[in-house]
Amino acid sequence: MGPDPDEQGTLEISAAIAAIQTRIHKTGLSLKESADFGLFEKTIRSTEDKYLMEDFSPRFFDLHGATAFWIGAYNSSGNIVSVQAAKVEDLKDRSLADHWQQQQRRMFVDPNPQVRFGSEHAHDAYFMRGRIVYHGNLWLRGDIRGKGLAEPLTQLGFLVSLLKWSPDYLYGLMASKAAEKGFGVRVGYRRFVPRGTHWHIAPGHIRPDDWLVYSTRSDLFGLAKLIVRTLAEDPE
Template identity: 30%
Template sequence: MTIQFSGNAAPFIATSRDILVAQGIKLTIGSDFEEYKALVADERPMQKLGAPFDPDLHNLNKSNAFWLIGRNEEGELIHTQAARRIRLGGRPLSSYLLRQFRAFPPPLRGVDLARSRFRATPGTHRIAGTVAYHGEFWVAPERGKYRGVGLAPVLGRTGMLEMMQRWDPDWIYGFILNVVAFKGFGARIGYLHLEPSALKWVVDGRDAPIDTFLAYNSREDLEYLLDIPLQEAA
């Protein structure tokens, strides 16, 4: 199936380009995850590379994954995100994650994979077919410069559009820590569905487990989302 918009993607692309130019931000997309891993280690030391995008753990290439970064006018890294296709083997996401959820830990040290757990949410039973995982979303912490200025909708939708153009997925999904989800992060970057308590991670040295929301969109959600004038979202 080919993606269709009631209009087309051109207005979104033009408006997002104008917003990024006004902020002095240049985006780059690539598929060499050795390059991305080195970039993250060197320029994003406060958040380590997520396991789903570690080339030492997965065969990542231009056919099944990409990364997207943003730099400011000084060439400094101010944004990252990445996506990869997930092969469900004809199963729903719930069955896949029952066995594979430990492949999607948060980028924290000391995660106890043996004591952590996955709970199938209603959405995971519906998500099937061609599926993409969305992660690595980070924006430089200078609040008032890059955060809280309407960039998240632009960056989130840009990544989602790239997934649609590459793979035309039936669904995209990701995981958002509670502390971030409660601040409205999922809604800001463009997720129409959020389901709580999907993953619960036990971390050494923490009294309570870290809880996680499942965030997801269907193809129809993405078509609707990208047809909304970006000025309304940003």
């Protein structure tokens, strides 16, 4: 009898996560995972960016360990230098676009009647259903940007999500400029749609030019395999 494919997948994901952690630790950073989003808000507010996405705010959502987590990276002085968060939604009864219609209105339109939410969202969002992870609130402190850390840190969030929830899809909303420069491919997204959520009049802090970027479960397994294979070929 051959190896169980699900078990093999879990082993590969775990190996890829371990490889990423090793790479990050070699830069002198430590990592902490948490499901305490009160602490996440406090941590975000202490950064130079201070931007807490509504999707990860305990003021809007009941976020807990079964459905959400965040990861912080800290330097040798114990100061936060990077954060990211992810949460899973079970959308078997509606598409991601339908979910946006309800959720975005609650977060942005109802509190601000001057905002106008459209209905012509990313094409693929009308067909995406099932267990869907949203990954966002990614931030790196200015002094560690451009040092090759964005990729492994983001991939860590992707693979932890895959290990925890085995989602049908994992997605983000990315500025068009970053998507066009290939940042999405480097961090592990494999599918790109040049429109995210559709706004007639966007809130002041929301980019109206975001792309929907996402990966399927199979894509994420492929990412884990690629990381493990790369490690085997170049252990340094």
